[in-house]
Amino acid sequence: MMKRITALMLAALLILSCGVSFAADGTSNVYQGYTFDFFGNIKSTPAAFTLSQIINSDSLGSNYVFGTVSDVCTASDGRIFVVDSNPDASRVFVFNADGSLATVCTPEGVEIARMNPIGTIKMPHKDADKAAQGRTANVTVDANGNYDPTSKTTTSLKGCEGVFFHEKANELYIADTGNNRIVVLDGTTFLFKRFIYRPDNMTGTTEFKPSKIVVDNADRIYVVVQSSYEGIIELNEDGSFSRYFGVNEPTVNLLDFFWKSIATDAQKEKMGKTYAPAFSNVALDGEGFVMAVTSDSASADKVFRLNFAGANVLREMGNTLVVGDIRSDKPSAFTDIAVKPYGTYAVLDKTNGRIFLYNFDGELLTVFGSLGNIAGQFRTPTGIAWLGDKLVVADRGLKCVYIFEPTAFGQALLDACEDYYDGNWEEATAHFEEVLRLCGNLETAYTGIGKNLLMQEEYEEAMRYFKLGNNREFYSRAYKGYRTIVMKENFGIIAVIAVAAIGAVLWSEVAYHRKQRRLSK
Amino acid sequence: MKLLTKDKLHYWGHSLLHPFDGFFEIRFRNQGSMLIATLLLVAYAVLRCLSYQYTGFPMNMNNIDEMDALSIFISTISVVVLGAVSNWTITTLFNGKGKLKDIYIVICYSLTVLIIGDAIVTFASNFVTTEEIMILTSLQMLCYAYFVFLLIAGLGTVHEYSFAGNLASMVMTVVAAAVILFIGVLLFTMLERMFSFVTSVAEELMRRLQ
Numbered sequence: 001m002m003k004r005i006t007a008l009m010l011a012a013l014l015i016l017s018c019g020v021s022f023a024a025d026g027t028s029n030v031y032q033g034y035t036f037d038f039f040g041n042i043k044s045t046p047a048a049f050t051l052s053q054i055i056n057s058d059s060l061g062s063n064y065v066f067g068t069v070s071d072v073c074t075a076s077d078g079r080i081f082v083v084d085s086n087p088d089a090s091r092v093f094v095f096n097a098d099g100s101l102a103t104v105c106t107p108e109g110v111e112i113a114r115m116n117p118i119g120t121i122k123m124p125h126k127d128a129d130k131a132a133q134g135r136t137a138n139v140t141v142d143a144n145g146n147y148d149p150t151s152k153t154t155t156s157l158k159g160c161e162g163v164f165f166h167e168k169a170n171e172l173y174i175a176d177t178g179n180n181r182i183v184v185l186d187g188t189t190f191l192f193k194r195f196i197y198r199p200d201n202m203t204g205t206t207e208f209k210p211s212k213i214v215v216d217n218a219d220r221i222y223v224v225v226q227s228s229y230e231g232i233i234e235l236n237e238d239g240s241f242s243r244y245f246g247v248n249e250p251t252v253n254l255l256d257f258f259w260k261s262i263a264t265d266a267q268k269e270k271m272g273k274t275y276a277p278a279f280s281n282v283a284l285d286g287e288g289f290v291m292a293v294t295s296d297s298a299s300a301d302k303v304f305r306l307n308f309a310g311a312n313v314l315r316e317m318g319n320t321l322v323v324g325d326i327r328s329d330k331p332s333a334f335t336d337i338a339v340k341p342y343g344t345y346a347v348l349d350k351t352n353g354r355i356f357l358y359n360f361d362g363e364l365l366t367v368f369g370s371l372g373n374i375a376g377q378f379r380t381p382t383g384i385a386w387l388g389d390k391l392v393v394a395d396r397g398l399k400c401v402y403i404f405e406p407t408a409f410g411q412a413l414l415d416a417c418e419d420y421y422d423g424n425w426e427e428a429t430a431h432f433e434e435v436l437r438l439c440g441n442l443e444t445a446y447t448g449i450g451k452n453l454l455m456q457e458e459y460e461e462a463m464r465y466f467k468l469g470n471n472r473e474f475y476s477r478a479y480k481g482y483r484t485i486v487m488k489e490n491f492g493i494i495a496v497i498a499v500a501a502i503g504a505v506l507w508s509e510v511a512y513h514r515k516q517r518r519l520s521k
Numbered sequence: 522m523k524l525l526t527k528d529k530l531h532y533w534g535h536s537l538l539h540p541f542d543g544f545f546e547i548r549f550r551n552q553g554s555m556l557i558a559t560l561l562l563v564a565y566a567v568l569r570c571l572s573y574q575y576t577g578f579p580m581n582m583n584n585i586d587e588m589d590a591l592s593i594f595i596s597t598i599s600v601v602v603l604g605a606v607s608n609w610t611i612t613t614l615f616n617g618k619g620k621l622k623d624i625y626i627v628i629c630y631s632l633t634v635l636i637i638g639d640a641i642v643t644f645a646s647n648f649v650t651t652e653e654i655m656i657l658t659s660l661q662m663l664c665y666a667y668f669v670f671l672l673i674a675g676l677g678t679v680h681e682y683s684f685a686g687n688l689a690s691m692v693m694t695v696v697a698a699a700v701i702l703f704i705g706v707l708l709f710t711m712l713e714r715m716f717s718f719v720t721s722v723a724e725e726l727m728r729r730l731q
Contacts, residue, residue: 039584467578476579476650483648 031376033368035442038319038470040326043441048357048366048410049391051376053099055082056400060093060101065399071212071336072383072394072401075165075187080385080392081172082401083163090157092174094190097387099403157183162212162224169219175210182210182223196221199241204230206244214282214290222290224282229275231310232282232292246292246310248276248299279304280334281383286341289313293347295333302334303347303358318363319443319470324349324356325367332356338384338391342421344414346384346391353378355391359417363444366413376402389414409438416448425452443469454478459485529554536630540674547630548623548679555622558629565632566597568639577646580654601628607697611690612680619679627675631668638664 031047057065067086074080078097084090095101158178165172170187182196198208212224219237222245231244260268277296285291285305291314292304303322305314316322324332324347332349339345343360353371358364370377379397386392389411391404406414416431432448439445446469453462454474459482466475487494532552536543547553570590573583605628609621619627642657649657677687 039587041584472579473651476652479579480650483650 031368033366035364035366035444036320036326037441037443040320042327045366045439045441046409047407048368048413049355049404049406051402052390052405053403054375054400055080055095055099055403056398059095059099064091064093067399069394069396069399069401070160070382071162072385072392073163073165074385074387074392076167078387079165080387080401081163081165082394083160083174083383085159085161085177087159087178090160090176090178092157092160092163092172161226162210164213164215166215166219168217169215171215173213173215173221175213175223177209177211180208180210182213182221194239196235196239199235199239202233202241204244206230206233208233212281214284216284216288216290222282224279224292226280227278229278231276232279232290232306246279246290246304246306246312248279248294248296248301248304281336283337283339283345285339285343285345287343291337291339291345293334293337295335295350297331297333302332303337303345314362315360316362318358318361320364322358322362322364325352325354328352335382336384338386340386340414340418342418344417344421346386348381348384348393350378350381353381355384355393357413359444360421363447365417365442365444366410376404409435412438416445420448420451425455428452443471445469447471447474450474450478454481457481525554525556528552529557533557533630533633536675537633537671540671541678544627544630544675544678547626548619553623553626553630555626558626561629561632561636562598562601565601565636565639566594568636568643569593569597572639572643575647576643577649579649579651580646580657601632603698603701604628604694607701608676608690608694610701611693611697615686615690615693617680617682617690619676623679624676627679628672631671631675634664634668634671 031050033045033048034042035045037043060066067084069082070085071083072080080095080097080099082093082095084093093101157174157176159176160174161177162175163172165187171193172185172187172190174183174185176183180198184193184196185191186193202208206225206228208223209225210223211226214222216222220242221235221237221239223233223235225233229248231247234242234245236242260271263271277294277299279292280295282290282292290304290306292306294302294304301312301314301322302324303314304312307313314322320326324334328351330351332347332354333351334347335350336348337345338348344365345358347356347358348354349356353369354367355369356364356367369381371379373379378393378395380395381393382396383394384391387403389406393402393404394400395402412431412434416428416435419425419428419431429449429452432445435442435445436449446465448469450462450465450469450471451474453459453465454477459478462478463475463482466472466478529552532543532546533554536547570593573588573590573593574585576583602625605621605625608624609617609619611617612619612624638661642661646654646657673684673687673691676682676691677684680687680690682690
């Protein structure tokens with residue numbers, strides 16, 4: 001009996017100590033990351049990000065609660081915009097970088113920023129004039145077409161799904177999905193500026209229900225409509241329709257193709273049509289390219305970097321393709337993407353609650369996050385954005401916004417990627433070495449160091465690193481240089497051997513023919 | 522009887538360059554050597570292991586950390602043995618003149634080409650870049666093509682088949698190999714179940730007796 005109790009206690013101790021040892025360097029094992037090697041094996045990495053702050057209904061004060069948190073975006077000054085698409089009271093909350101509800105705007109602006117309790121936008125008088133000329137709602141106009149400039153006019157948001165802060169024009173774009181329009185506010189005072197409705201010259205069958213928006217530096221507006229197979233809607237600066245952009249291609253199953261080829265028209269009618277997968281979200285990268293993701297499993301590509309012609313020019317130079325999980329039963333379904341100015345991007349997967357971090361070349365850096373109920377885990381993640389080097393993630397299921405800050409490992413990774421992108425090879429190498437000190441499993445880091453060595457023409461050392469990084473292409477570039485040097489150094493010996501070999505062949509030919517001639521005589 | 526004569530050694534080389542003539546001598550004038558054939562098979566299996574590990578890095582897509590030399594060795598040998606046996610089972614049914622020994626010798630002698638090809642490729646792959654890999658893979662393809670040619674020529678000769686009949690018998694061989702594999706797997710699963718049944722009964726008995 002005594003023995004059994006001791007054994008039990010020992011077992012309990014063992015289990016407990018295991019739990020403790022998992023939470024190394026004070027981080028929770030919720031964030032233990034992993035990555036894939038060349039062979040698709042899962043390799044563990046330390047936590048790259050840890051939870052630093054939670055913004056939930058408690059952060060809103062007593063007046064508001066979060067309903068359905070469906071998107072998040074950030075401004076470069078650190079403000080965080082959170083969209084609540086609650087159908088009754090859709091609002092956009094503005095937070096300071098420290099997570100407090102913003103107080104930097106004018107008193108009226110604050111009120112508008114919160115969209116006030118019934119979810120309305122207050123229009124200043126001069127802008128109501130503009131609004132009255134369009135097909136805007138709720139502007140009181142008298143019989144002569146004039147409106148009363150002293151009356152304050154309001155309009156409400158309905159089921160907003162997206163928000164975008166346009167730095168260049170200092171404007172806040174809100175996708176007012178339920179009202180089939182885009183609302184543009186001033187970026188500082190949050191006073192109403194204009195509406196963008198369905199353009200008159202818009203073609204196609206897509207309903208104008210803006211869900212996600214980005215505006216590029218040329219003021220072109222890209223609008224994602226959920227489950228639209230025609231692509232992203234591109235609008236000109238004035239709100240007129242430009243074109244559908246970046247049509248996604250479905251993968252065609254060979255078996256389906258066979259059945260369709262022998263089916264009659266009536267049968268084909270009954271079969272489901274294969275539509276082009278719809279984009280679920282967009283973002284802009286540092287070079288002005290539109291990046292998009294899709295959560296549709298039928299899509300061949302999951303992440304897109306669309307050039308001006310709408311073709312996918314995403315770089316996939318890594319040891320795995322940019323598709324998220326490759327060892328999971330459930331394929332990743334991406335709901336949002338956040339891109340750093342130096343091209344490193346984080347994609348948010350809702351099926352497994354993961355965040356995948358890729359660098360500019362499409363090399364997987366690390367994967368972290370999980371589904372669950374512990375603080376920092378996700379239920380239905382919907383939006384992701386960079387806040388400096390921090391990551392802001394919105395979760396609809398848990399009605400909160402998480403702010404993750406990078407650990408030493410994560411910071412080293414980001415710094416390495418930034419310096420590598422900017423061409424600061426020395427600094428990048430130093431950061432990659434720091435990364436490798438913390439995690440020896442990361443092939444991307446070995447490759448990064450190798451590339452720097454290759455640049456310095458230290459071929460042998462570069463070969464060693466590329467071998468560790470399982471990068472065959474760059475290995476052979478380094479090998480080419482190495483081979484040339486070896487050939488040059490030993491040219492004498494090689495030349496002698498080559499001449500001797502040619503001589504031997506010639507001599508044997510001559511000797512053979514002489515012998516034949518002698519025999520034939 | 523001498524295991525290895527000068528003639529047999531000669532006909533090994535002869536059958537590679539003049540397969541119809543060479544394999545005819547082997548089949549009908551008893552010029553084949555089981556010893557040479559088996560040595561070739563072992564050499565090929567060893568070479569497979571070597572090429573798994575020592576193929577140059579740009580060309581080597583294997584995870585060397587997970588290499589299992591024994592399983593590579595055994596699977597190579599068993600594929601050849603399986604091929605020989607299943608071909609024999611089919612050809613005895615379809616008036617093939619070849620004995621199991623002849624079939625085995627034909628396959629193993631043909632392996633010589635693969636041995637030469639793989640050895641060259643494995644060695645040379647240590648001195649190439651990714652752009653030059655194409656040269657080596659085409660060399661490898663040539664070797665495989667010649668290997669298949671030798672097989673067709675050799676098996677057709679030892680069985681005295683027409684070309685079409687020979688091809689048909691080879692297709693049937695693949696089917697037969699699949700059937701043999703299926704039965705083998707079935708047998709192993711059955712044995713495993715029987716074994717676990719017996720052990721659990723024994724365990725039960727032991728506990729009751731305690």
